[in-house]
Amino acid sequence: MDEPPIGDVFGEMIRDAFAVRTGVGPRPLAGGRVPRPVIEVIERDDGLINGAPVDHYLDEPSEWQPHDHRALRLIRGHVLDIGVGAGRTAIEIQRRGMPVTGLDTSRGAIEIARRRGLRDTVLNTIDAYASAPARYDTFLLLGNNLGLIESRERAPIFLDALARLANPGARIIAQGTDPYGTTDPVHVSYQRRNQDRGRLGGQLRLRLRYRLLATEWFDYLNCSVAELAELLDGTRWRLKSVDEQDRPYYVAVMELIA
Amino acid sequence: MDEPPIGDVFGEMIRDAFAVRTGVGPRPLAGGRVPRPVIEVIERDDGLINGAPVDHYLDEPSEWQPHDHRALRLIRGHVLDIGVGAGRTAIEIQRRGMPVTGLDTSRGAIEIARRRGLRDTVLNTIDAYASAPARYDTFLLLGNNLGLIESRERAPIFLDALARLANPGARIIAQGTDPYGTTDPVHVSYQRRNQDRGRLGGQLRLRLRYRLLATEWFDYLNCSVAELAELLDGTRWRLKSVDEQDRPYYVAVMELIA
Numbered sequence: 001m002d003e004p005p006i007g008d009v010f011g012e013m014i015r016d017a018f019a020v021r022t023g024v025g026p027r028p029l030a031g032g033r034v035p036r037p038v039i040e041v042i043e044r045d046d047g048l049i050n051g052a053p054v055d056h057y058l059d060e061p062s063e064w065q066p067h068d069h070r071a072l073r074l075i076r077g078h079v080l081d082i083g084v085g086a087g088r089t090a091i092e093i094q095r096r097g098m099p100v101t102g103l104d105t106s107r108g109a110i111e112i113a114r115r116r117g118l119r120d121t122v123l124n125t126i127d128a129y130a131s132a133p134a135r136y137d138t139f140l141l142l143g144n145n146l147g148l149i150e151s152r153e154r155a156p157i158f159l160d161a162l163a164r165l166a167n168p169g170a171r172i173i174a175q176g177t178d179p180y181g182t183t184d185p186v187h188v189s190y191q192r193r194n195q196d197r198g199r200l201g202g203q204l205r206l207r208l209r210y211r212l213l214a215t216e217w218f219d220y221l222n223c224s225v226a227e228l229a230e231l232l233d234g235t236r237w238r239l240k241s242v243d244e245q246d247r248p249y250y251v252a253v254m255e256l257i258a
Numbered sequence: 259m260d261e262p263p264i265g266d267v268f269g270e271m272i273r274d275a276f277a278v279r280t281g282v283g284p285r286p287l288a289g290g291r292v293p294r295p296v297i298e299v300i301e302r303d304d305g306l307i308n309g310a311p312v313d314h315y316l317d318e319p320s321e322w323q324p325h326d327h328r329a330l331r332l333i334r335g336h337v338l339d340i341g342v343g344a345g346r347t348a349i350e351i352q353r354r355g356m357p358v359t360g361l362d363t364s365r366g367a368i369e370i371a372r373r374r375g376l377r378d379t380v381l382n383t384i385d386a387y388a389s390a391p392a393r394y395d396t397f398l399l400l401g402n403n404l405g406l407i408e409s410r411e412r413a414p415i416f417l418d419a420l421a422r423l424a425n426p427g428a429r430i431i432a433q434g435t436d437p438y439g440t441t442d443p444v445h446v447s448y449q450r451r452n453q454d455r456g457r458l459g460g461q462l463r464l465r466l467r468y469r470l471l472a473t474e475w476f477d478y479l480n481c482s483v484a485e486l487a488e489l490l491d492g493t494r495w496r497l498k499s500v501d502e503q504d505r506p507y508y509v510a511v512m513e514l515i516a
Contacts, residue, residue, distance in 0.1 A: 002305065004305050004307075005305075026442075028442070036308075036310065037311065039297055039308065039309025039310065039311075040309070041299055041307050041308075041309050046470075047260065047262050047263075047470050048469055048470055049262075049299050049467045049468070049469065049470075050294075050297065050299075050469070051297025051298070051299050051309030051310075052294065052295075052297065052309075053295060053297075053311075184284075184286070186469065186470065209307045210307075211306055211307065211308070211444065212304075212305050212306055212307075212444065
């Protein structure tokens with residue numbers, strides 16, 4: 001097989017999932033009649049391939065995980081929702097009357113978030129947006145978006161970009177996953193292989209595929225709380241609290257060092 | 259990426275879907291805790307990749323499509339369920355007290371069908387099994403298994419194998435899908451490309467992937483009723499009736515020419 005062309009995989013699948021959920025717009029059909037659930041295909045660099053339903057990116061608050069609700073109690077001031085996707089969280093924050101900006105690199109996702117009513121959106125990378133004059137009080141990384149810190153090499157750059165966009169007293173509220181509880185031999189040996197190569201155990205090397213398109217390969221980090229604390233060393237952020245009620249998922253609050 | 263190793267993709271995914279549905283046995287977990295739905299990844303030779311939930315292979319009769327129920331009213335005598343999978347249909351036939359044998363090439367699928375209570379199973383290809391002394395009155399190809407006739411080249415060989423296993427008056431009951439109703443440009447151009455290469459429009463070239471494993475590439479045929487009639491020409495089978503109530507799905511009954 002040739003390599004698939006690179007495109008806005010996330011945007012395409014969000015658009016289709018929105019069409020399936022609402023009945024608005026052309027939908028991917030099974031056998032030409034029954035709308036099929038939209039599935040995200042995730043390839044890992046050890047050859048593991050998984051499919052995951054996309055519909056949850058559109059979940060209403062009544063369908064959220066408990067830690068999403070607890071995370072939202074921690075926000076304050078102007079919120080930057082990083083990796084806003086279809087606006088799952090940001091639309092609820094806006095509904096509560098709080099100022100919120102949604103940032104994403106996917107044009108299609110931003111389009112759907114706006115169509116669903118999100119007013120303030122930014123189509124950009126966090127690195128490029130860090131030069132903007134905007135300032136925020138809360139940076140939100142829900143839906144496992146703590147993974148966007150990627151790696152030991154990338155984390156300080158990412159965290160510095162947030163510091164440049166931060167008002168005094170700002171916080172990061174990030175949901176992560178501790179990868180080390182698994183007993184699945186496929187994952188255990190993947191973690192060991194990562195560590196043997198000097199990577200963090202849960203430093204996933206992934207690409208997404210949807211229909212004819214693929215993303216580039218990228219790192220996505222599942223780290224333990226102890227690893228997160230180490231990654232914060234030497235940055236302008238310190239770990240303030242961690243909610244581990246829904247282990248292996250956790251919500252970490254980091255605050256800007258004054 | 260290297261090519262993934264070849265293995266019993268169907269068996270592995272059926273086993274995991276069975277574990278998720280029943281809570282018995284090790285399950286693939288999302289983030290180490292929440293059982294994730296088992297997803298079959300289907301690659302097509304134009305680069306299209308799709309995921310589809312696997313759970314429906316385990317559906318109880320109350321969850322079936324209407325045409326499955328109508329198809330079962332047409333069986334008689336000793337039934338050979340070809341591509342029996344997890345025994346979705348065969349177990350119900352057995353429950354009704356009718357003689358039924360389930361054939362599959364997947365060791366894992368046969369194991370799950372037996373664990374679910376199916377008594378008479380054959381792990382074999384239809385070609386090799388055609389030399390066996392067994393004789394049947396009904397050949398069942400539900401769950402879109404008419405696709406197993408593959409192509410213009412393969413169909414007469416497949417149909418001849420069934421004829422060799424047939425009692426006088428035997429019938430084939432097969433559920434197929436007419437591919438030509440779609441307006442999705444990806445599928446329309448795929449069909450045209452197939453036809454330009456002398457293939458049937460709906461002659462899908464596929465491989466399945468699940469976790470670390472892949473199947474070999476194989477043909478799977480979605481054909482119109484008119485194409486099916488042509489494929490029967492010169493074989494020992496003739497088209498007796500077609501139930502097209504659930505278009506684009508249909509149930510075709512073919513009978514052995516005396």
